[in-house]
Each structure stands twice: as C-alpha cells, then as structure tokens.
Amino acid sequence: MSEKIYVGVDLGGTNIKVGICDEQGKLLHTYEGPTGAEDGPEAVLDRIAQYVKKIVSDSTYQWEQVAGVGAGIAGFIDLANGVVLFAPNLKWKDVAVKSELESRLGLPVALDNDANVAALGEAWSGAGAGLKHIVAFTLGTGVGGGIIIDGRIYQGFRGMAGELGHIKVVPDLEAIQCGCGQLGCVETVSSATGIVRMAKDAVGRGEATSLSLNETISAKDVFDAAKDGDEVAIRIVKRAAYYLGKAMAAVAVVLNPQRFVIGGGVSKAGDILFDEIRKVYVQNVPEVFAQGVDIVPATLGNDAGVVGAAGLNLK
Amino acid sequence: MSEKIYVGVDLGGTNIKVGICDEQGKLLHTYEGPTGAEDGPEAVLDRIAQYVKKIVSDSTYQWEQVAGVGAGIAGFIDLANGVVLFAPNLKWKDVAVKSELESRLGLPVALDNDANVAALGEAWSGAGAGLKHIVAFTLGTGVGGGIIIDGRIYQGFRGMAGELGHIKVVPDLEAIQCGCGQLGCVETVSSATGIVRMAKDAVGRGEATSLSLNETISAKDVFDAAKDGDEVAIRIVKRAAYYLGKAMAAVAVVLNPQRFVIGGGVSKAGDILFDEIRKVYVQNVPEVFAQGVDIVPATLGNDAGVVGAAGLNLK
Numbered sequence: 001m002s003e004k005i006y007v008g009v010d011l012g013g014t015n016i017k018v019g020i021c022d023e024q025g026k027l028l029h030t031y032e033g034p035t036g037a038e039d040g041p042e043a044v045l046d047r048i049a050q051y052v053k054k055i056v057s058d059s060t061y062q063w064e065q066v067a068g069v070g071a072g073i074a075g076f077i078d079l080a081n082g083v084v085l086f087a088p089n090l091k092w093k094d095v096a097v098k099s100e101l102e103s104r105l106g107l108p109v110a111l112d113n114d115a116n117v118a119a120l121g122e123a124w125s126g127a128g129a130g131l132k133h134i135v136a137f138t139l140g141t142g143v144g145g146g147i148i149i150d151g152r153i154y155q156g157f158r159g160m161a162g163e164l165g166h167i168k169v170v171p172d173l174e175a176i177q178c179g180c181g182q183l184g185c186v187e188t189v190s191s192a193t194g195i196v197r198m199a200k201d202a203v204g205r206g207e208a209t210s211l212s213l214n215e216t217i218s219a220k221d222v223f224d225a226a227k228d229g230d231e232v233a234i235r236i237v238k239r240a241a242y243y244l245g246k247a248m249a250a251v252a253v254v255l256n257p258q259r260f261v262i263g264g265g266v267s268k269a270g271d272i273l274f275d276e277i278r279k280v281y282v283q284n285v286p287e288v289f290a291q292g293v294d295i296v297p298a299t300l301g302n303d304a305g306v307v308g309a310a311g312l313n314l315k
Numbered sequence: 316m317s318e319k320i321y322v323g324v325d326l327g328g329t330n331i332k333v334g335i336c337d338e339q340g341k342l343l344h345t346y347e348g349p350t351g352a353e354d355g356p357e358a359v360l361d362r363i364a365q366y367v368k369k370i371v372s373d374s375t376y377q378w379e380q381v382a383g384v385g386a387g388i389a390g391f392i393d394l395a396n397g398v399v400l401f402a403p404n405l406k407w408k409d410v411a412v413k414s415e416l417e418s419r420l421g422l423p424v425a426l427d428n429d430a431n432v433a434a435l436g437e438a439w440s441g442a443g444a445g446l447k448h449i450v451a452f453t454l455g456t457g458v459g460g461g462i463i464i465d466g467r468i469y470q471g472f473r474g475m476a477g478e479l480g481h482i483k484v485v486p487d488l489e490a491i492q493c494g495c496g497q498l499g500c501v502e503t504v505s506s507a508t509g510i511v512r513m514a515k516d517a518v519g520r521g522e523a524t525s526l527s528l529n530e531t532i533s534a535k536d537v538f539d540a541a542k543d544g545d546e547v548a549i550r551i552v553k554r555a556a557y558y559l560g561k562a563m564a565a566v567a568v569v570l571n572p573q574r575f576v577i578g579g580g581v582s583k584a585g586d587i588l589f590d591e592i593r594k595v596y597v598q599n600v601p602e603v604f605a606q607g608v609d610i611v612p613a614t615l616g617n618d619a620g621v622v623g624a625a626g627l628n629l630k
Contacts (some may be wrong), residue, residue, distance in 0.1 A: 073529040135473045148568070154464075156571025157448045160603055166568045168561070168599060171486045180601040246483070250565050253481045254462070256471025284483060288475055 005061050007052055007070050008310030009071040010114075013037060013089030015043075018051045019306035020059055024139040027300075031055040041095045049104035051213030068108040068313025071097060072117030072305045079159040082111050109311035110313045114138075114305055116162060118152045118166040118263060118298075121308030126300040127261040128214020135257040136298070137164055137244065139266035142179070143187040147255065151314065165191070167247040190244040192266050207232050241273055245280025252281075252289040263298030270297075304306070320376050322367055323436075323625030324386040325429075328352060328404030331359075333366045335374055340440030342615075342622050346370040356410045364419035366626040383423040383628025386412060387432030387620045394474040397426050425627035429620055431468045431477060433578060433613075435462020436623030441615040442576040448604075450572040451613070452479055452559065454581035457494070458502040462570065466629065474587070480506070482562040507534040507581050513551045522547050539582040556588055560595025567596075567604040578613025585612075588605035 003023060010017040019030040033046060033052055042216060048071070056063055075087030082098020084090075101109040103135030107306035113118075119136030128134035128148065138144035145164025147154040154161050163189035166180050188194050199217045202209055210225050211217055225233035248260055260281075267273070274295065282290045300307055318338060325332040327350060334345040334402055350359060363386070370379055390402030394442055397413020399405075421472070427435075427478040434451035443449035443463065453459035460479025462469040469476050480502035481495050490499030503509050514532045517524055524547035525540050540548035563575055575596075589610065597605045615622055 044368055145569075149469075154570075157573035157608065158571060158603065161569065161571040163568045163571075163601075182599065182601060215350075226614075228376050248484050251569055253478045254460075254476065254566055254569050255469075256473055256476040257476075258472035284495060284497065286478075286481055288473065288480075291473075293472065 002062070002065055004067040005056075005065050005068045006067055006310035007056065007314055008306040008308065008312075009048055009052065009069065010117075010305035010309055011035065011044075011048065011071055011073045011090070013074075016048055016051055017306050018048070018055050019303070019310060020055055021042045021125075022059065025121070025129070025307055025311060027125075027303055029055055029059055030303070030306060031058070035090070037090045041067035041090075041092055044090070045095075045097065045104065049101060051186055052105060054302075066107055068110065069101065069105060070110045070112070070309035070312030071101070071116070072112060072114045072309040074114045075099070077111050077113055077159065079112070079155060084110065084111070086224050102226055108313060112153060112309075113144075114142025114311055116146040116263050117306040117308035117312065118144070119148050119162070119261070119308065120151075120311045121306070122261045122263060122298050123148035123151060124311045124314070125307060126239070126304060127296050127298050128244075130257050133154035133255070133257040134259055134261060135248075135251055135255060136261040136263060137248075139191055139244075139262060139264035141191060141193055143185075143191045143244075144264070151311075152206045153312075164247060164251060167250055168251070169243045176216075186247040186278040188246075190266070192264075192287045195219040195222050195236060195240050196264065198222075198239065199233070202232045202236065209233060219266050220268070223272060226272055237269070237272060238276055241276035242280050245277045246279050246284055248277070248281050248295070249289075251294070252285050256289060258293060260293075260295045261298050263304055264297065267297050317377070317380055319382040320371075320380050320574035321382055321625035321628055322371065322384045323621040323623065324363055324367065324384065325620035325624055325626075326350065326359075326363065326386055326388045326405070327390075332371050332621050333363075333365055334618070334625060335370055335376065336440075336622055336625040340436070340444070340617055340622055340626060342440075342625075344370055345618070345621060346373070350405070352405045356405075357405055359405070360410075360415045360419065361414065364416060367420060372610060381422055383425065384416065384420060385425045385427070385432070385624040385627030386416070387427060387429045388412070390472065391427045392426050392428055393395050394427070394470060397424065399426070400526055410415055423628060427624075427627055428459075431461040431626065432461025432623035433459070433619040434463050434477070434576070434617050434623065435626045436619035436621070437545050437576045437578065438466060439615050439626045439629070440622060441575050441619060442611050442613050446573050448567055448570070448572040449574055449576060450479070450561075450563075450570060451576040451578060451614075454559075454577060454579040456506060456508055458500075458506045458559075459579070462572075466626075468627075479562060479566060480562075482565055484558045484561045484565070495526055501558050501562040505555045505562075505581070507579075509579065510534040510537050510551060512556065513537075514548070517547045517553050518550065524548060534581050535583070540589060541587055552584070552587060554590055556591035559597055560592045563592070563596050563610070564599035564604075567608070571604060571629050573608060574576040575608075575610045576613050577610065578615075578619060582612050
C-alpha cells in the first residue's frame, strides 16, 4: 500500500491554512486563503472542504492516500462530538464541524483547540520530536498550553487539560484579573498582552524608559528595548519570565515532562527570555526535575498549527 | 481458565503487609508481619517472599492463579529496572527488588512508590473506582500524590510525575524550607508535620489556645481543638486547607481530573477540612474545572497501599 498523508487545517479568524504532512510529520505543501467568517459557518466549512480538496489534487498524492483531516480552532470544543461550542474570533457557537466536514469530504475529521494542536505539531516533528513527555506553552495574546504524552494530546475529564495559562502564580496581592475571571494567572503576565500592559503602565507612570506611547507598543518593542539595556524593559521581561518559570515548576512536579517547548510570538525574543526562564525554573524545582529536562523554543513557527492539526488523525 | 488474583505488598519500615485482590480490586485476604529491616535487604526480601507464599497457600486460590505481585515502597525507585534507589525508613540503597523477588517467586513483580500505589488502589476499587481521570493526595508525614489515567499510574519522564506535595503555593516571603530543599511546598503546610509545626509555633508564641505542649501535639489534636471552636486551631486547619486547595487548583488546570481523592491520616479530619478545601478550590479555578469535579475522602484507609500494589500488575 502506498504512503499515507495527513491533512491539517489551521482555521483562523482571518485565514484558513491547509497543509499536507507525510507520515513523519514533515509539512510537504501548504495552501492558504481567506476565512470569510462574515459569510457564516456554512460558507466557511465549504471553503475548508474546497481548500482541502485543492491541496490534495494539486499534489502528487491521491485522495485515497489521505488518512484523515484535522482542524485546529481557537475556541472551546466538545471533543466527544466534534462540535465547536464557542469560537470568539469566528463568532461561532455550536457548530458541528466534525460531522459537517466529514460529510463534505468523506474522510475522518478530528478537531482540537489551537494550543493543543500547536503542541502536538511540535511534539510530532518540531522541537519535541521523538520524545514521549512534552509540555508546550504558546505565548501569544494569551498563554496556551498542551500536554503531549506518547504523541497524543492529553485531554483530561472534559477536554480541558493543558490550560496552562491559568495556573495562578502571581501572589494574590499583586494579581490582576485574567480573562478567565481568576486573579493572577500566568497569562496575565507572560502573554504578549501582559507584557504590553506592563510596558504601558510603566510609560504611563512616567518611568525612565525608551519605550513610548507615541507608537503602539508591542511585546517585540519591549524585548528590543530590553536588549538595548532599557532597565524598565528588562524588569518587564524578567517578570514575564519569572512567572512563566514558576508555572513551569508547578507543571514539572505534576507531570515530570522531559522537555518544555515554548512557542508563540513572545518566544521569538530569544535568549533574553529563555535564559531567565531556565534560571527561574531550575531555582524552583527539586533537582531531579531539572536533570535531563530542557526548555527550548518551538521550531515550527506558524506551521505548528497546521502540522499538529494533521497529526490529530495519527493512530 | 480460573479467575486471576493479584498480590500486593505494602513494605513499611515496621511491618510488611501482603494482600490478595480479585480482578475487581476487592481485597480478599491480608497477612501482616514484621519487616525486620535491621536484618538487611536479603532477609527482608526472603520475608516478603515467605509472606506472599503463605497468604496464597492459606487461601482457596492456587499459585497458578496469581497474575503478579506488586510492591509499594516509600522511597525513590528506578522503575525501568525495578530497583529501590533509596528508601530511608528501610535504610536501603540500590536494592534490586524486582529481580530479587521475581527469582524468589517465579512471578512478575512490579514496584512503585507508596503514594502512587495508594492512588492506584483508590482508583481501582476505592473512592475513584470507575473513573478515568483521578488525582490523589496522601496527607501524612509529607504530602504524597498520584495521577491515575485510565487505571494506570502516570509516571512521566523519570517516574517523578505526581510529586504533588512539592507544588510551591506559599508566597515566598511566608515560606519555610521543605525537605526537598525548595521553599513553600504545599507539604510544608498541609501535611501532618506542617499542621503540628504550626500548632507548636502558636503554643510557643503563647497564643490563646486550648492546645498545649504538655502532651505531644498531633494533627488530630489540632483538628479536635478546631471542632471544639479553638480559634488558633481553626486558623491552622484553614491554612492547611487553603494551600492544599490552591495546589489542587493548579493541578486542575494542568490535568483536568474528574475527582480528587484525599487520603492519609490528616484526611480523617472530615468535614472541617473538606468543606474548606472545596471552598478554596472552587474559588481558585475557572468554573469549567469545578463542574462535575469532586473532592472526596479516600475510602480504603490503610488498605490502599496493598490494594494498589496488587493493581500494579493489571494489564
């Protein structure tokens, strides 16, 4: 029998990206087009099916070689039934994505949320390839997480495992409210949003910094300023790294992963961020949880979503 | 073929307890005798083999029905090789328990640490029976933990997963040092040792309490005083429950278990402890992690170790 291929769909608010992976998780082809969420779920589902058919027919592979189609979606998903319960950036509520795509494609379809899917991508053929126990953090607008055990996403009782951004690490009296309603989640500090908030606060207070509100401050601006020696920016980067390192220490004693993979826009900050995270992590775990354990940047970049989505149909 | 039975060994510093379980994890017979750790590992291993042979021959079961023997041991274990690396209460270092017992018994032998084994016992036929995602805390001299997924102990990269007592929850400036070398682990506050320490500190400071140093204070004394309305004791119980609830909230967003099972001597305190833990837990997790999730006392008591040890050979 000929080689199987796996098709992944990264369904974003603006664009739909589809990709074909081989059995080793190597991304062979991608195709990207507009989501057109304003046309409603039916039109978006039609478009996904069209993109999936197109990328396969444009390739050297046959439709019969497709083992399955996976889709990663930012939102809450009823995994048992393959229903997107709520996806704010698509304005979707209770959309039966699995059954709708299966009927359009005649193939098995699997769903998961974007952070889990990105983690699976990195575990399959990215920074975690070949390892059995991987925990991934995605530092973007929020802090996402994914737990990959033996190449599978660990879901827990209600599919909510790996919500690592909601580990509460900031002491109560220093904490601010998170989008989840709790106080002091690591997401409030270590996400791009958290970093920008701290920077704006510092500028607003008139602290001595090269950062300014004239331009829209981004997390990258803060990291760039920190690299240039701006002490306010350095303090903010250290704070983001500190609480992320503390959250990782908590995850370590619970799960004892071999590798932490950190992706998302914020992770592009490089050594200035990673050196600090590693230092805080090692200081906050018993030694056995640091031996042989590493903390590395994700390697698939924006492709992690489409690769991981493709991997949802791995047996 | 006749029914299989599972033999468990709870190897303590003072006594060895062996038990026979049926395929549903029901404990049918137990036999207990002295460990005699002072005679050295060889003698203890001989004694374990002797007790295992005795309990089977005294029963209505045949030796051929024994599916395997499991042993729970307080200490660090090299799971891959079945070697006890270090067991302080036995004064053991690098004892090849698995191979030594297998050669004495001619049966497969599996090992794990006492907290994992107790968790497995509760998940098999105790407070977690029938559920797929269980997290157990054992509140004794320390705070042990065990993660049971689909009826198996989750071990992680180096077999150190589930070291839940070392989740750091006490704010740094309030923290004391834990046996693991870190500061502020939940074990420093929510174990029997932590509760007794807080009580002795309060008495030593001359606080207005019915507790006294004339007798040796136990955790039970503190709970009894709290039930009688002693405000110092109530404050200590609330503190122990508060930090345990915070640790459980961290575990929840990582693993999303369906049930938390709390065992060990401290768990016998009953509602005064559990009501407070539940309150703190619910306050500290996003709502989805509280829906359908419960926090219950262990039901197997001191038998959890022998039942869970027997369960190590479940396929």
